[in-house]
Amino acid sequence: MTYTPPLIKSGPRVAGELRQLPGRILVVTMEIPWALFSRHYDWQPGHLHFVTDMDLETVEGLEASLPPCDVVVGLGGGSCCDTAKYLAWKRGCRMVLAPTIISVDAPLTNMIAVRVDKTVQYIGDIFPEELLIDHSLIQAAPKELNRAGACDIASIHTALYDWHLAHRDTGEAYHADIAKQAEECLNELDANASEVYGVTPRGIDTIVDLYRREVKFCAEIGTSRPEEGAEHIVAYAMEHLTRRHFLHGDLVGLGILAISKLQQNRPEWALDLNRRCGLRYECPDADIGEIRAALSTLKSFKEQAGLFYSIVDTAPITREWVEEVIEEVEHARP
Ligand SMILES: [Zn+2]
Structure with a gap:
Protein backbone atom coordinates (compact mmCIF):
# COMPACT_ATOMS: atom_id res chain seq x y z
CA MET A 1 0.00 0.00 0.00
CA THR A 2 1.54 3.28 -1.03
CA TYR A 3 1.18 6.33 1.11
CA THR A 4 -1.20 9.01 -0.13
CA PRO A 5 -1.09 12.38 1.62
CA PRO A 6 -4.45 13.35 3.09
CA LEU A 7 -6.41 16.44 2.20
CA ILE A 8 -7.07 18.07 5.57
CA LYS A 9 -9.57 20.88 6.02
CA SER A 10 -9.71 22.43 9.45
CA GLY A 11 -11.72 25.25 10.93
CA PRO A 12 -14.61 26.11 13.20
CA ARG A 13 -17.44 24.68 11.06
CA VAL A 14 -15.92 22.46 8.41
CA ALA A 15 -18.02 19.36 9.19
CA GLY A 16 -20.92 21.22 7.53
CA GLU A 17 -19.29 20.21 4.24
CA LEU A 18 -20.57 16.68 4.78
CA ARG A 19 -23.98 17.93 3.64
CA GLN A 20 -22.62 18.55 0.12
CA LEU A 21 -21.32 15.00 -0.42
CA PRO A 22 -22.75 13.42 -3.59
CA GLY A 23 -24.29 9.94 -3.87
CA ARG A 24 -25.46 7.46 -1.26
CA ILE A 25 -23.98 8.37 2.10
CA LEU A 26 -23.41 5.96 4.96
CA VAL A 27 -22.45 7.62 8.25
CA VAL A 28 -20.73 5.51 10.89
CA THR A 29 -20.90 7.18 14.29
CA MET A 30 -21.96 6.80 17.95
CA GLU A 31 -24.79 8.35 19.98
CA ILE A 32 -22.73 11.10 21.60
CA PRO A 33 -20.87 12.43 18.53
CA TRP A 34 -24.01 12.19 16.41
CA ALA A 35 -26.05 14.15 18.98
CA LEU A 36 -23.26 16.72 19.08
CA PHE A 37 -23.12 16.96 15.29
CA SER A 38 -26.92 17.32 15.11
CA ARG A 39 -26.82 20.28 17.50
CA HIS A 40 -24.49 22.07 15.09
CA TYR A 41 -25.76 20.92 11.70
CA ASP A 42 -29.11 20.00 10.19
CA TRP A 43 -28.51 16.92 8.01
CA GLN A 44 -29.82 13.39 7.64
CA PRO A 45 -27.59 11.02 5.64
CA GLY A 46 -28.99 8.14 3.56
CA HIS A 47 -28.06 5.66 6.25
CA LEU A 48 -26.86 6.09 9.80
CA HIS A 49 -25.10 3.33 11.72
CA PHE A 50 -24.15 3.43 15.41
CA VAL A 51 -20.93 1.61 16.25
CA THR A 52 -21.22 -0.84 19.17
CA ASP A 53 -17.78 -2.42 19.48
CA MET A 54 -14.62 -3.19 17.54
CA ASP A 55 -14.73 -6.99 17.76
CA LEU A 56 -13.52 -8.43 14.49
CA GLU A 57 -16.76 -10.42 14.02
CA THR A 58 -18.83 -7.28 14.50
CA VAL A 59 -17.03 -5.23 11.84
CA GLU A 60 -16.97 -8.19 9.45
CA GLY A 61 -20.74 -8.55 9.90
CA LEU A 62 -21.30 -4.86 9.12
CA GLU A 63 -19.69 -5.17 5.75
CA ALA A 64 -22.42 -7.59 4.70
CA SER A 65 -25.40 -6.12 6.57
CA LEU A 66 -25.10 -2.37 5.90
CA PRO A 67 -26.67 -1.00 2.70
CA PRO A 68 -24.47 -0.20 -0.32
CA CYS A 69 -23.04 3.32 -0.43
CA ASP A 70 -20.91 5.67 -2.51
CA VAL A 71 -19.29 7.43 0.41
CA VAL A 72 -18.68 6.20 3.96
CA VAL A 73 -18.29 8.89 6.60
CA GLY A 74 -16.62 8.22 9.96
CA LEU A 75 -17.88 10.73 12.51
CA GLY A 76 -16.67 10.41 16.11
CA GLY A 77 -13.66 8.96 17.92
CA GLY A 78 -11.22 6.17 17.08
CA SER A 79 -13.78 3.36 16.79
CA CYS A 80 -15.99 5.36 14.42
CA CYS A 81 -13.01 6.25 12.21
CA ASP A 82 -11.72 2.67 12.29
CA THR A 83 -15.12 1.18 11.41
CA ALA A 84 -15.40 3.62 8.50
CA LYS A 85 -11.87 2.66 7.40
CA TYR A 86 -12.78 -1.02 7.51
CA LEU A 87 -15.89 -0.51 5.36
CA ALA A 88 -14.12 1.74 2.84
CA TRP A 89 -11.21 -0.71 2.67
CA LYS A 90 -13.51 -3.68 1.99
CA ARG A 91 -15.83 -1.84 -0.38
CA GLY A 92 -13.24 0.28 -2.13
CA CYS A 93 -15.49 3.32 -1.84
CA ARG A 94 -14.76 6.98 -1.05
CA MET A 95 -14.24 7.80 2.64
CA VAL A 96 -14.42 11.07 4.57
CA LEU A 97 -13.42 11.20 8.25
CA ALA A 98 -14.66 13.86 10.64
CA PRO A 99 -13.07 13.09 14.01
CA THR A 100 -14.90 14.70 16.93
CA ILE A 101 -12.02 13.90 19.26
CA ILE A 102 -8.28 13.62 18.64
CA SER A 103 -7.26 11.25 21.44
CA VAL A 104 -5.81 8.64 19.03
CA ASP A 105 -4.17 8.69 15.61
CA ALA A 106 -6.87 6.51 13.97
CA PRO A 107 -8.01 9.32 11.60
CA LEU A 108 -4.52 9.37 10.00
CA THR A 109 -3.19 5.81 10.05
CA ASN A 110 -3.68 3.07 7.46
CA MET A 111 -4.25 0.34 10.05
CA ILE A 112 -7.53 -0.56 11.74
CA ALA A 113 -7.57 -1.56 15.41
CA VAL A 114 -9.96 -4.45 16.04
CA ARG A 115 -10.38 -6.67 19.06
CA VAL A 116 -9.86 -10.40 18.95
CA ASP A 117 -10.19 -12.17 22.30
CA LYS A 118 -10.07 -8.83 24.13
CA THR A 119 -6.67 -7.93 22.69
CA VAL A 120 -6.05 -5.34 20.02
CA GLN A 121 -4.97 -6.50 16.58
CA TYR A 122 -4.27 -4.36 13.56
CA ILE A 123 -5.71 -5.24 10.19
CA GLY A 124 -6.42 -3.50 6.90
CA ASP A 125 -4.51 -1.06 4.81
CA ILE A 126 -6.17 2.19 3.84
CA PHE A 127 -4.70 5.66 4.17
CA PRO A 128 -7.43 8.23 4.93
CA GLU A 129 -7.42 10.83 2.17
CA GLU A 130 -10.11 13.30 3.24
CA LEU A 131 -10.34 14.75 6.72
CA LEU A 132 -12.58 17.41 8.18
CA ILE A 133 -11.14 18.75 11.42
CA ASP A 134 -14.04 20.68 12.93
CA HIS A 135 -12.74 22.72 15.86
CA SER A 136 -16.21 23.37 17.30
CA LEU A 137 -17.05 19.67 17.50
CA ILE A 138 -13.63 18.68 18.88
CA GLN A 139 -13.67 21.43 21.50
CA ALA A 140 -16.99 20.13 22.82
CA ALA A 141 -15.29 16.97 24.15
CA PRO A 142 -13.72 16.82 27.63
CA LYS A 143 -10.30 18.50 27.41
CA GLU A 144 -8.38 15.59 28.92
CA LEU A 145 -9.50 13.29 26.09
CA ASN A 146 -8.10 15.60 23.41
CA ARG A 147 -4.91 16.26 25.38
CA ALA A 148 -4.34 12.50 25.37
CA GLY A 149 -3.68 12.80 21.64
CA ALA A 150 -0.24 14.21 22.45
CA CYS A 151 0.92 10.83 23.76
CA ASP A 152 1.96 9.23 20.47
CA ILE A 153 4.05 12.29 19.64
CA ALA A 154 5.55 12.65 23.14
CA SER A 155 6.49 8.95 22.96
CA ILE A 156 9.09 9.84 20.31
CA HIS A 157 11.35 10.88 23.19
CA THR A 158 11.72 7.37 24.62
CA ALA A 159 11.09 5.52 21.34
CA LEU A 160 14.06 7.11 19.54
CA TYR A 161 16.35 6.03 22.37
CA ASP A 162 15.15 2.42 22.04
CA TRP A 163 15.36 2.42 18.26
CA HIS A 164 18.98 3.54 18.38
CA LEU A 165 19.74 1.04 21.13
CA ALA A 166 18.31 -1.78 19.01
CA HIS A 167 20.37 -0.63 16.05
CA ARG A 168 23.55 -0.56 18.13
CA ASP A 169 22.99 -3.91 19.87
CA THR A 170 21.16 -5.98 17.27
CA GLY A 171 21.88 -4.28 13.94
CA GLU A 172 18.22 -3.39 13.40
CA ALA A 173 17.78 -0.93 10.50
CA TYR A 174 18.01 2.69 11.62
CA HIS A 175 17.40 5.80 9.56
CA ALA A 176 19.10 8.90 10.93
CA ASP A 177 17.15 11.21 8.60
CA ILE A 178 13.81 9.80 9.82
CA ALA A 179 14.97 9.99 13.44
CA LYS A 180 15.70 13.66 12.81
CA GLN A 181 12.23 14.25 11.39
CA ALA A 182 10.73 12.53 14.42
CA GLU A 183 12.79 14.71 16.71
CA GLU A 184 11.49 17.80 14.92
CA CYS A 185 7.93 16.62 15.62
CA LEU A 186 8.77 16.16 19.30
CA ASN A 187 10.25 19.67 19.43
CA GLU A 188 7.16 21.10 17.80
CA LEU A 189 4.94 19.43 20.39
CA ASP A 190 7.21 20.86 23.09
CA ALA A 191 6.89 24.36 21.63
CA ASN A 192 3.08 24.11 21.35
CA ALA A 193 2.37 22.23 24.58
CA SER A 194 0.30 25.03 26.10
CA GLU A 195 -1.92 25.17 22.99
CA VAL A 196 -2.38 21.39 23.17
CA TYR A 197 -3.25 21.68 26.86
CA GLY A 198 -5.78 24.42 26.13
CA VAL A 199 -7.28 22.45 23.16
CA THR A 200 -7.11 25.66 21.14
CA PRO A 201 -7.54 25.61 17.33
CA ARG A 202 -3.77 25.82 17.03
CA GLY A 203 -3.35 22.99 19.55
CA ILE A 204 -5.80 20.79 17.61
CA ASP A 205 -4.14 21.55 14.27
CA THR A 206 -0.70 20.89 15.77
CA ILE A 207 -1.68 17.39 16.92
CA VAL A 208 -3.30 16.55 13.58
CA ASP A 209 -0.32 17.86 11.61
CA LEU A 210 2.19 15.99 13.80
CA TYR A 211 0.18 12.78 13.38
CA ARG A 212 0.17 13.35 9.62
CA ARG A 213 3.95 13.73 9.54
CA GLU A 214 4.51 10.76 11.85
CA VAL A 215 2.27 8.45 9.80
CA LYS A 216 4.11 9.55 6.66
CA PHE A 217 7.64 8.86 7.86
CA CYS A 218 6.65 5.60 9.57
CA ALA A 219 5.01 4.47 6.30
CA GLU A 220 8.19 5.34 4.39
CA ILE A 221 10.30 2.98 6.49
CA GLY A 222 7.58 0.43 7.23
CA THR A 223 7.92 0.55 11.02
CA SER A 224 6.54 2.56 13.92
CA ARG A 225 9.91 2.44 15.70
CA PRO A 226 10.27 6.26 15.74
CA GLU A 227 7.20 6.59 18.00
CA GLU A 228 6.80 3.14 19.57
CA GLY A 229 9.35 2.16 22.18
CA ALA A 230 9.33 0.65 25.65
CA GLU A 231 6.84 3.29 26.87
CA HIS A 232 4.32 1.34 24.77
CA ILE A 233 5.46 -1.92 26.36
CA VAL A 234 4.36 -0.39 29.69
CA ALA A 235 0.98 0.44 28.12
CA TYR A 236 0.53 -3.07 26.69
CA ALA A 237 1.60 -4.61 30.01
CA MET A 238 -1.06 -2.60 31.86
CA GLU A 239 -3.79 -3.71 29.45
CA HIS A 240 -2.63 -7.31 29.56
CA LEU A 241 -2.44 -7.39 33.34
CA THR A 242 -5.75 -5.67 34.06
CA ARG A 243 -7.68 -6.94 31.01
CA ARG A 244 -9.26 -3.49 30.92
CA HIS A 245 -9.31 -0.73 28.37
CA PHE A 246 -7.71 2.62 29.28
CA LEU A 247 -7.36 5.98 27.61
CA HIS A 248 -4.24 5.40 25.47
CA GLY A 249 -2.74 8.73 26.55
CA ASP A 250 -2.92 7.76 30.24
CA LEU A 251 -0.94 4.55 29.72
CA VAL A 252 1.59 6.00 27.31
CA GLY A 253 2.03 9.01 29.61
CA LEU A 254 2.86 6.61 32.44
CA GLY A 255 5.16 4.72 30.07
CA ILE A 256 7.07 7.89 29.13
CA LEU A 257 7.51 8.76 32.80
CA ALA A 258 8.74 5.27 33.70
CA ILE A 259 10.92 4.57 30.66
CA SER A 260 12.62 7.96 30.54
CA LYS A 261 13.80 7.16 34.09
CA LEU A 262 14.90 3.65 33.12
CA GLN A 263 16.81 5.05 30.13
CA GLN A 264 18.17 7.92 32.26
CA ASN A 265 17.00 9.98 29.32
CA ARG A 266 16.13 13.48 30.55
CA PRO A 267 13.41 12.16 32.91
CA GLU A 268 12.66 15.60 34.42
CA TRP A 269 12.11 17.09 30.98
CA ALA A 270 9.89 14.15 29.97
CA LEU A 271 7.79 14.51 33.12
CA ASP A 272 7.48 18.23 32.49
CA LEU A 273 6.37 17.62 28.89
CA ASN A 274 3.73 15.15 30.17
CA ARG A 275 2.45 17.83 32.55
CA ARG A 276 2.48 20.68 30.05
CA CYS A 277 0.54 18.64 27.46
CA GLY A 278 -1.89 17.44 30.12
CA LEU A 279 -1.16 13.72 29.78
CA ARG A 280 -2.55 11.91 32.83
CA TYR A 281 0.54 9.82 33.56
CA GLU A 282 -0.92 9.13 37.02
CA CYS A 283 -3.44 6.82 35.27
CA LEU A 298 7.95 -5.80 32.51
CA LYS A 299 10.75 -8.15 31.42
CA SER A 300 8.70 -11.36 31.58
CA PHE A 301 5.74 -9.66 29.90
CA LYS A 302 7.99 -8.45 27.08
CA GLU A 303 9.40 -11.96 26.62
CA GLN A 304 5.98 -13.64 26.62
CA ALA A 305 4.51 -11.12 24.22
CA GLY A 306 7.56 -11.37 21.95
CA LEU A 307 7.92 -7.61 21.71
CA PHE A 308 10.71 -5.57 20.12
CA TYR A 309 14.17 -4.90 21.59
CA SER A 310 14.38 -1.94 23.96
CA ILE A 311 15.79 -0.66 27.26
CA VAL A 312 13.67 -3.37 28.92
CA ASP A 313 16.17 -5.90 27.52
CA THR A 314 19.26 -4.15 28.82
CA ALA A 315 18.45 -2.27 32.04
CA PRO A 316 17.84 -4.05 35.33
CA ILE A 317 14.30 -3.67 36.66
CA THR A 318 14.89 -2.69 40.26
CA ARG A 319 12.60 -2.08 43.20
CA GLU A 320 14.08 1.42 43.47
CA TRP A 321 13.05 2.27 39.92
CA VAL A 322 9.51 0.92 40.43
CA GLU A 323 9.08 2.88 43.66
CA GLU A 324 10.47 6.06 42.10
CA VAL A 325 7.81 5.87 39.38
CA ILE A 326 5.08 5.05 41.92
CA GLU A 327 6.13 8.07 43.96
CA GLU A 328 5.64 10.40 40.96
CA VAL A 329 2.28 8.79 40.21
CA GLU A 330 1.06 9.18 43.79
CA HIS A 331 2.34 12.73 43.89
CA ALA A 332 0.20 13.61 40.85
CA ARG A 333 -2.96 12.10 42.33
CA PRO A 334 -5.43 14.21 44.33
ZN1 LIG B 1 0.42 4.62 20.82
Whole structure:
Protein backbone atom coordinates (compact mmCIF):
# COMPACT_ATOMS: atom_id res chain seq x y z
CA MET A 1 0.00 0.00 0.00
CA THR A 2 1.54 3.28 -1.03
CA TYR A 3 1.18 6.33 1.11
CA THR A 4 -1.20 9.01 -0.13
CA PRO A 5 -1.09 12.38 1.62
CA PRO A 6 -4.45 13.35 3.09
CA LEU A 7 -6.41 16.44 2.20
CA ILE A 8 -7.07 18.07 5.57
CA LYS A 9 -9.57 20.88 6.02
CA SER A 10 -9.71 22.43 9.45
CA GLY A 11 -11.72 25.25 10.93
CA PRO A 12 -14.61 26.11 13.20
CA ARG A 13 -17.44 24.68 11.06
CA VAL A 14 -15.92 22.46 8.41
CA ALA A 15 -18.02 19.36 9.19
CA GLY A 16 -20.92 21.22 7.53
CA GLU A 17 -19.29 20.21 4.24
CA LEU A 18 -20.57 16.68 4.78
CA ARG A 19 -23.98 17.93 3.64
CA GLN A 20 -22.62 18.55 0.12
CA LEU A 21 -21.32 15.00 -0.42
CA PRO A 22 -22.75 13.42 -3.59
CA GLY A 23 -24.29 9.94 -3.87
CA ARG A 24 -25.46 7.46 -1.26
CA ILE A 25 -23.98 8.37 2.10
CA LEU A 26 -23.41 5.96 4.96
CA VAL A 27 -22.45 7.62 8.25
CA VAL A 28 -20.73 5.51 10.89
CA THR A 29 -20.90 7.18 14.29
CA MET A 30 -21.96 6.80 17.95
CA GLU A 31 -24.79 8.35 19.98
CA ILE A 32 -22.73 11.10 21.60
CA PRO A 33 -20.87 12.43 18.53
CA TRP A 34 -24.01 12.19 16.41
CA ALA A 35 -26.05 14.15 18.98
CA LEU A 36 -23.26 16.72 19.08
CA PHE A 37 -23.12 16.96 15.29
CA SER A 38 -26.92 17.32 15.11
CA ARG A 39 -26.82 20.28 17.50
CA HIS A 40 -24.49 22.07 15.09
CA TYR A 41 -25.76 20.92 11.70
CA ASP A 42 -29.11 20.00 10.19
CA TRP A 43 -28.51 16.92 8.01
CA GLN A 44 -29.82 13.39 7.64
CA PRO A 45 -27.59 11.02 5.64
CA GLY A 46 -28.99 8.14 3.56
CA HIS A 47 -28.06 5.66 6.25
CA LEU A 48 -26.86 6.09 9.80
CA HIS A 49 -25.10 3.33 11.72
CA PHE A 50 -24.15 3.43 15.41
CA VAL A 51 -20.93 1.61 16.25
CA THR A 52 -21.22 -0.84 19.17
CA ASP A 53 -17.78 -2.42 19.48
CA MET A 54 -14.62 -3.19 17.54
CA ASP A 55 -14.73 -6.99 17.76
CA LEU A 56 -13.52 -8.43 14.49
CA GLU A 57 -16.76 -10.42 14.02
CA THR A 58 -18.83 -7.28 14.50
CA VAL A 59 -17.03 -5.23 11.84
CA GLU A 60 -16.97 -8.19 9.45
CA GLY A 61 -20.74 -8.55 9.90
CA LEU A 62 -21.30 -4.86 9.12
CA GLU A 63 -19.69 -5.17 5.75
CA ALA A 64 -22.42 -7.59 4.70
CA SER A 65 -25.40 -6.12 6.57
CA LEU A 66 -25.10 -2.37 5.90
CA PRO A 67 -26.67 -1.00 2.70
CA PRO A 68 -24.47 -0.20 -0.32
CA CYS A 69 -23.04 3.32 -0.43
CA ASP A 70 -20.91 5.67 -2.51
CA VAL A 71 -19.29 7.43 0.41
CA VAL A 72 -18.68 6.20 3.96
CA VAL A 73 -18.29 8.89 6.60
CA GLY A 74 -16.62 8.22 9.96
CA LEU A 75 -17.88 10.73 12.51
CA GLY A 76 -16.67 10.41 16.11
CA GLY A 77 -13.66 8.96 17.92
CA GLY A 78 -11.22 6.17 17.08
CA SER A 79 -13.78 3.36 16.79
CA CYS A 80 -15.99 5.36 14.42
CA CYS A 81 -13.01 6.25 12.21
CA ASP A 82 -11.72 2.67 12.29
CA THR A 83 -15.12 1.18 11.41
CA ALA A 84 -15.40 3.62 8.50
CA LYS A 85 -11.87 2.66 7.40
CA TYR A 86 -12.78 -1.02 7.51
CA LEU A 87 -15.89 -0.51 5.36
CA ALA A 88 -14.12 1.74 2.84
CA TRP A 89 -11.21 -0.71 2.67
CA LYS A 90 -13.51 -3.68 1.99
CA ARG A 91 -15.83 -1.84 -0.38
CA GLY A 92 -13.24 0.28 -2.13
CA CYS A 93 -15.49 3.32 -1.84
CA ARG A 94 -14.76 6.98 -1.05
CA MET A 95 -14.24 7.80 2.64
CA VAL A 96 -14.42 11.07 4.57
CA LEU A 97 -13.42 11.20 8.25
CA ALA A 98 -14.66 13.86 10.64
CA PRO A 99 -13.07 13.09 14.01
CA THR A 100 -14.90 14.70 16.93
CA ILE A 101 -12.02 13.90 19.26
CA ILE A 102 -8.28 13.62 18.64
CA SER A 103 -7.26 11.25 21.44
CA VAL A 104 -5.81 8.64 19.03
CA ASP A 105 -4.17 8.69 15.61
CA ALA A 106 -6.87 6.51 13.97
CA PRO A 107 -8.01 9.32 11.60
CA LEU A 108 -4.52 9.37 10.00
CA THR A 109 -3.19 5.81 10.05
CA ASN A 110 -3.68 3.07 7.46
CA MET A 111 -4.25 0.34 10.05
CA ILE A 112 -7.53 -0.56 11.74
CA ALA A 113 -7.57 -1.56 15.41
CA VAL A 114 -9.96 -4.45 16.04
CA ARG A 115 -10.38 -6.67 19.06
CA VAL A 116 -9.86 -10.40 18.95
CA ASP A 117 -10.19 -12.17 22.30
CA LYS A 118 -10.07 -8.83 24.13
CA THR A 119 -6.67 -7.93 22.69
CA VAL A 120 -6.05 -5.34 20.02
CA GLN A 121 -4.97 -6.50 16.58
CA TYR A 122 -4.27 -4.36 13.56
CA ILE A 123 -5.71 -5.24 10.19
CA GLY A 124 -6.42 -3.50 6.90
CA ASP A 125 -4.51 -1.06 4.81
CA ILE A 126 -6.17 2.19 3.84
CA PHE A 127 -4.70 5.66 4.17
CA PRO A 128 -7.43 8.23 4.93
CA GLU A 129 -7.42 10.83 2.17
CA GLU A 130 -10.11 13.30 3.24
CA LEU A 131 -10.34 14.75 6.72
CA LEU A 132 -12.58 17.41 8.18
CA ILE A 133 -11.14 18.75 11.42
CA ASP A 134 -14.04 20.68 12.93
CA HIS A 135 -12.74 22.72 15.86
CA SER A 136 -16.21 23.37 17.30
CA LEU A 137 -17.05 19.67 17.50
CA ILE A 138 -13.63 18.68 18.88
CA GLN A 139 -13.67 21.43 21.50
CA ALA A 140 -16.99 20.13 22.82
CA ALA A 141 -15.29 16.97 24.15
CA PRO A 142 -13.72 16.82 27.63
CA LYS A 143 -10.30 18.50 27.41
CA GLU A 144 -8.38 15.59 28.92
CA LEU A 145 -9.50 13.29 26.09
CA ASN A 146 -8.10 15.60 23.41
CA ARG A 147 -4.91 16.26 25.38
CA ALA A 148 -4.34 12.50 25.37
CA GLY A 149 -3.68 12.80 21.64
CA ALA A 150 -0.24 14.21 22.45
CA CYS A 151 0.92 10.83 23.76
CA ASP A 152 1.96 9.23 20.47
CA ILE A 153 4.05 12.29 19.64
CA ALA A 154 5.55 12.65 23.14
CA SER A 155 6.49 8.95 22.96
CA ILE A 156 9.09 9.84 20.31
CA HIS A 157 11.35 10.88 23.19
CA THR A 158 11.72 7.37 24.62
CA ALA A 159 11.09 5.52 21.34
CA LEU A 160 14.06 7.11 19.54
CA TYR A 161 16.35 6.03 22.37
CA ASP A 162 15.15 2.42 22.04
CA TRP A 163 15.36 2.42 18.26
CA HIS A 164 18.98 3.54 18.38
CA LEU A 165 19.74 1.04 21.13
CA ALA A 166 18.31 -1.78 19.01
CA HIS A 167 20.37 -0.63 16.05
CA ARG A 168 23.55 -0.56 18.13
CA ASP A 169 22.99 -3.91 19.87
CA THR A 170 21.16 -5.98 17.27
CA GLY A 171 21.88 -4.28 13.94
CA GLU A 172 18.22 -3.39 13.40
CA ALA A 173 17.78 -0.93 10.50
CA TYR A 174 18.01 2.69 11.62
CA HIS A 175 17.40 5.80 9.56
CA ALA A 176 19.10 8.90 10.93
CA ASP A 177 17.15 11.21 8.60
CA ILE A 178 13.81 9.80 9.82
CA ALA A 179 14.97 9.99 13.44
CA LYS A 180 15.70 13.66 12.81
CA GLN A 181 12.23 14.25 11.39
CA ALA A 182 10.73 12.53 14.42
CA GLU A 183 12.79 14.71 16.71
CA GLU A 184 11.49 17.80 14.92
CA CYS A 185 7.93 16.62 15.62
CA LEU A 186 8.77 16.16 19.30
CA ASN A 187 10.25 19.67 19.43
CA GLU A 188 7.16 21.10 17.80
CA LEU A 189 4.94 19.43 20.39
CA ASP A 190 7.21 20.86 23.09
CA ALA A 191 6.89 24.36 21.63
CA ASN A 192 3.08 24.11 21.35
CA ALA A 193 2.37 22.23 24.58
CA SER A 194 0.30 25.03 26.10
CA GLU A 195 -1.92 25.17 22.99
CA VAL A 196 -2.38 21.39 23.17
CA TYR A 197 -3.25 21.68 26.86
CA GLY A 198 -5.78 24.42 26.13
CA VAL A 199 -7.28 22.45 23.16
CA THR A 200 -7.11 25.66 21.14
CA PRO A 201 -7.54 25.61 17.33
CA ARG A 202 -3.77 25.82 17.03
CA GLY A 203 -3.35 22.99 19.55
CA ILE A 204 -5.80 20.79 17.61
CA ASP A 205 -4.14 21.55 14.27
CA THR A 206 -0.70 20.89 15.77
CA ILE A 207 -1.68 17.39 16.92
CA VAL A 208 -3.30 16.55 13.58
CA ASP A 209 -0.32 17.86 11.61
CA LEU A 210 2.19 15.99 13.80
CA TYR A 211 0.18 12.78 13.38
CA ARG A 212 0.17 13.35 9.62
CA ARG A 213 3.95 13.73 9.54
CA GLU A 214 4.51 10.76 11.85
CA VAL A 215 2.27 8.45 9.80
CA LYS A 216 4.11 9.55 6.66
CA PHE A 217 7.64 8.86 7.86
CA CYS A 218 6.65 5.60 9.57
CA ALA A 219 5.01 4.47 6.30
CA GLU A 220 8.19 5.34 4.39
CA ILE A 221 10.30 2.98 6.49
CA GLY A 222 7.58 0.43 7.23
CA THR A 223 7.92 0.55 11.02
CA SER A 224 6.54 2.56 13.92
CA ARG A 225 9.91 2.44 15.70
CA PRO A 226 10.27 6.26 15.74
CA GLU A 227 7.20 6.59 18.00
CA GLU A 228 6.80 3.14 19.57
CA GLY A 229 9.35 2.16 22.18
CA ALA A 230 9.33 0.65 25.65
CA GLU A 231 6.84 3.29 26.87
CA HIS A 232 4.32 1.34 24.77
CA ILE A 233 5.46 -1.92 26.36
CA VAL A 234 4.36 -0.39 29.69
CA ALA A 235 0.98 0.44 28.12
CA TYR A 236 0.53 -3.07 26.69
CA ALA A 237 1.60 -4.61 30.01
CA MET A 238 -1.06 -2.60 31.86
CA GLU A 239 -3.79 -3.71 29.45
CA HIS A 240 -2.63 -7.31 29.56
CA LEU A 241 -2.44 -7.39 33.34
CA THR A 242 -5.75 -5.67 34.06
CA ARG A 243 -7.68 -6.94 31.01
CA ARG A 244 -9.26 -3.49 30.92
CA HIS A 245 -9.31 -0.73 28.37
CA PHE A 246 -7.71 2.62 29.28
CA LEU A 247 -7.36 5.98 27.61
CA HIS A 248 -4.24 5.40 25.47
CA GLY A 249 -2.74 8.73 26.55
CA ASP A 250 -2.92 7.76 30.24
CA LEU A 251 -0.94 4.55 29.72
CA VAL A 252 1.59 6.00 27.31
CA GLY A 253 2.03 9.01 29.61
CA LEU A 254 2.86 6.61 32.44
CA GLY A 255 5.16 4.72 30.07
CA ILE A 256 7.07 7.89 29.13
CA LEU A 257 7.51 8.76 32.80
CA ALA A 258 8.74 5.27 33.70
CA ILE A 259 10.92 4.57 30.66
CA SER A 260 12.62 7.96 30.54
CA LYS A 261 13.80 7.16 34.09
CA LEU A 262 14.90 3.65 33.12
CA GLN A 263 16.81 5.05 30.13
CA GLN A 264 18.17 7.92 32.26
CA ASN A 265 17.00 9.98 29.32
CA ARG A 266 16.13 13.48 30.55
CA PRO A 267 13.41 12.16 32.91
CA GLU A 268 12.66 15.60 34.42
CA TRP A 269 12.11 17.09 30.98
CA ALA A 270 9.89 14.15 29.97
CA LEU A 271 7.79 14.51 33.12
CA ASP A 272 7.48 18.23 32.49
CA LEU A 273 6.37 17.62 28.89
CA ASN A 274 3.73 15.15 30.17
CA ARG A 275 2.45 17.83 32.55
CA ARG A 276 2.48 20.68 30.05
CA CYS A 277 0.54 18.64 27.46
CA GLY A 278 -1.89 17.44 30.12
CA LEU A 279 -1.16 13.72 29.78
CA ARG A 280 -2.55 11.91 32.83
CA TYR A 281 0.54 9.82 33.56
CA GLU A 282 -0.92 9.13 37.02
CA CYS A 283 -3.44 6.82 35.27
CA PRO A 284 -6.53 7.71 37.31
CA ASP A 285 -8.34 4.53 36.22
CA ALA A 286 -5.68 2.15 37.54
CA ASP A 287 -4.81 1.36 41.13
CA ILE A 288 -1.29 1.69 42.42
CA GLY A 289 -1.00 -2.07 42.89
CA GLU A 290 -1.71 -2.65 39.21
CA ILE A 291 0.91 -0.13 38.12
CA ARG A 292 3.47 -1.61 40.51
CA ALA A 293 2.75 -5.12 39.21
CA ALA A 294 2.98 -4.10 35.55
CA LEU A 295 6.33 -2.34 36.07
CA SER A 296 7.80 -5.13 38.17
CA THR A 297 6.97 -7.81 35.58
CA LEU A 298 7.95 -5.80 32.51
CA LYS A 299 10.75 -8.15 31.42
CA SER A 300 8.70 -11.36 31.58
CA PHE A 301 5.74 -9.66 29.90
CA LYS A 302 7.99 -8.45 27.08
CA GLU A 303 9.40 -11.96 26.62
CA GLN A 304 5.98 -13.64 26.62
CA ALA A 305 4.51 -11.12 24.22
CA GLY A 306 7.56 -11.37 21.95
CA LEU A 307 7.92 -7.61 21.71
CA PHE A 308 10.71 -5.57 20.12
CA TYR A 309 14.17 -4.90 21.59
CA SER A 310 14.38 -1.94 23.96
CA ILE A 311 15.79 -0.66 27.26
CA VAL A 312 13.67 -3.37 28.92
CA ASP A 313 16.17 -5.90 27.52
CA THR A 314 19.26 -4.15 28.82
CA ALA A 315 18.45 -2.27 32.04
CA PRO A 316 17.84 -4.05 35.33
CA ILE A 317 14.30 -3.67 36.66
CA THR A 318 14.89 -2.69 40.26
CA ARG A 319 12.60 -2.08 43.20
CA GLU A 320 14.08 1.42 43.47
CA TRP A 321 13.05 2.27 39.92
CA VAL A 322 9.51 0.92 40.43
CA GLU A 323 9.08 2.88 43.66
CA GLU A 324 10.47 6.06 42.10
CA VAL A 325 7.81 5.87 39.38
CA ILE A 326 5.08 5.05 41.92
CA GLU A 327 6.13 8.07 43.96
CA GLU A 328 5.64 10.40 40.96
CA VAL A 329 2.28 8.79 40.21
CA GLU A 330 1.06 9.18 43.79
CA HIS A 331 2.34 12.73 43.89
CA ALA A 332 0.20 13.61 40.85
CA ARG A 333 -2.96 12.10 42.33
CA PRO A 334 -5.43 14.21 44.33
ZN1 LIG B 1 0.42 4.62 20.82
